[in-house]
Amino acid sequence: MSKELPNPDGHLVVVGAGIAGVRVVEATRSAGWAGPISLVGNQPGLPYDLPPLSKNIISGTWTAKQAELISYEMLDALAVRYFEFDPAVQLDRRRNVVSLNSGIELTYDTLVIASGARAKPLSGNPRVHTIRTMADAEQLRDRLNSAAPSTVVVVGSGFIAAEAAAAISRYRDHAVHLVCRGPGPCAKSVGPPLARWLRELHEKNGVVVHAQRTGTIMERCGAMPLEVILDDGRTLVADVAIGGVGSEPNLEWIGSANIPTDQGVLTDADGRVVGTPDEFIFAVGDCAQWGSSADGVSRGQHWTRAVDQARHVGLRLGSGNYARDADTTRPATVPYVWSDQYESTIQVMGNVSPEDDVHHLVLDDTTAMAVYGKGAYVTGVVSVGLPRAALKIRKAMKDSRRIEDILAHV
Structure with missing residues (x-):
């Protein structure tokens, strides 16, 4: 050999x-x-x-x-x-x-x-949960099960934070707050227009979204609720705090x-x-x-x-x-990621940047799509609740990134 x-x-x-x-x-x-x-x-x-x-x-x-x-x-x-x-x-x-x-x-x-x-820790406090391992998830599940209806604060701007907020709001009897840096959840991955759409989706499902904010966990004694101090000076009292700030x-x-x-x-x-x-x-x-x-x-x-x-x-x-x-x-050169939030599946093809131009934007009650680009080429496409269209676009992006070629499949 x-x-x-x-x-x-x-x-x-x-x-x-x-x-x-x-x-x-x-x-x-x-x-x-x-x-x-x-x-x-x-x-x-x-x-x-x-x-x-x-x-x-x-x-x-x-x-x-x-x-x-x-x-x-x-x-x-x-x-x-x-x-x-x-x-x-x-x-x-x-x-x-x-x-x-x-x-x-x-x-x-x-x-x-x-x-x-x-997971990157949001705080050194062991009562602040992260979700990276099965033990993490089971510990959080058990905490949510054992708590009377209470306030859950999720700090994070990505998919894990948004998914956690959605799952807790949908299946648990807790008040949920989501603190994110962008104009809405997952802004770095889906772009500002879709982030604002996702913010509305979460709010329709009972989540209080604190957009364009950061949060700091303050230490509290014993079993007292935690305090999450927002950068605008407001304080959220959290019976359960979750950090989703990267890895x-x-x-x-x-x-x-x-x-x-x-x-x-x-x-x-x-x-x-x-x-x-x-x-x-x-x-x-x-x-x-x-x-x-x-x-x-x-x-x-x-x-x-x-x-x-x-x-x-x-x-x-x-x-x-x-x-x-x-x-x-060899792996395809079109990055792809999906996220399930409530009954919506978000699919992201390519890479989206806040500075990208928006060449196509449709925002409905239950579906959405945005096509982003720079110059004559598509950089990324975000689809919500449109699986067939997303599949066609994903295949097309492997062959061409020209805007007119991708828009032909929208």
């Missing part, structure tokens, strides 16, 4: 048992990897999906089992050795060894870094291994870590900063991107010829 190609009879170690890690081992094995595969997880129980946490789990409409990505039987069928709740703590590139918290050392021939990200990659374990990072692990257009020409080290998912990103070099933090990256790396590793047919499996 050439040193330029991974050895499909060697030991593949995948660090991270989220959606990216699980999809890597599935794709690699299905493509023909014959050697041993180890999957390293930092959570108890089976690997689980993250999107249900801020919706189905905190609302109590799903159990943890419904969010599982894979069963023990499936792991056995794939001949994957799963290291449950035994996170990686050190990477030694000289010896090709990943050390686990338990003291186990895994010697790898090929390594995939898929260790994901964790940061779980990369402490690579420590002094000299893996290049910026926002995440730097890779080439195919997921191979830059600066490792004589090694087979790859990175996928929320901890990876792929050089093929359509929006420049950025850390992707969305489910679809993680799945596409994992499939691309896994299929090519399993084939035994990493250099073959790269373009056939």
Whole structure:
């Protein structure tokens, strides 16, 4: 086997048992990897999906089992050795060894870094909830269950904060406040016109939206309610406070291994870590900063991107010829993300910036669409409640970004 190609009879170690890690081992094995595969997880129980946490789990409409990505039987069928709740703590590139918290050392021939990200804390107060792990979501669910009708304050401008506010308002008997920086929820992803539309959607469903505001959690003694101080001087008293202010990659374990990072692990257009020409080290998912990103070099933090990256790396590793047919499996250059809020599905294709021109805008009671662009080209499209139109536009954007070509599919 050439040193330029991974050895499909060697030991593949995948660090991270989220959606990216699980999809890597599935794709690699299905493509023909014959050697041993180890999957390293930092959570108890089976690997689980993250999107249900801020919706189905905190609302109590799903159990943890419904969010599982894979069963023990499936792991056995794939001949994957799963290291449950035994996170990686050190990477030694000289010896090709990943050390686990338990003291186990895994010697790898090929390594995939898929260790994901964790929530940024809004406050050091343990009573301020985040939603990044199953334990986080179950703890918040139980807190909401145990509380009499009370006031919940969600601070955050992205999808997780908006989804949490929607789920609690829809399924729980609590007053809900949402504090966000933009003119409405998710403004950075959907643009100002759709953010204002989403604000109205939340308000129609009983959420009090504090737009273009930031909030600071003030410490209170004992079991007293928390205070959220808005930047305009107003105070919100919160029986339950939730922070959704972004994430940061779980990369402490690579420590002094000299893996290049910026926002995440730097890779080439195919997921191979830059600066490792004589090694087979790859990175996928929320901890990876792929050089093929359509929006420049950025850390992707969305489910679809993680799945596409994992499939691309896994299929090519399993084939035994990493250099073959790269373009056939390389992730699409059109970023895509969706969010479910109340009965509305928001789909974002491309990348939206507040400075973009609006070339098409329709805002109805239950549906909405905006086409954004710069110059003659579309930068992003946001669709709400229009799945067929979104599918056509997403396909069209893979072939052309010219405004007239995309508007023909609206």
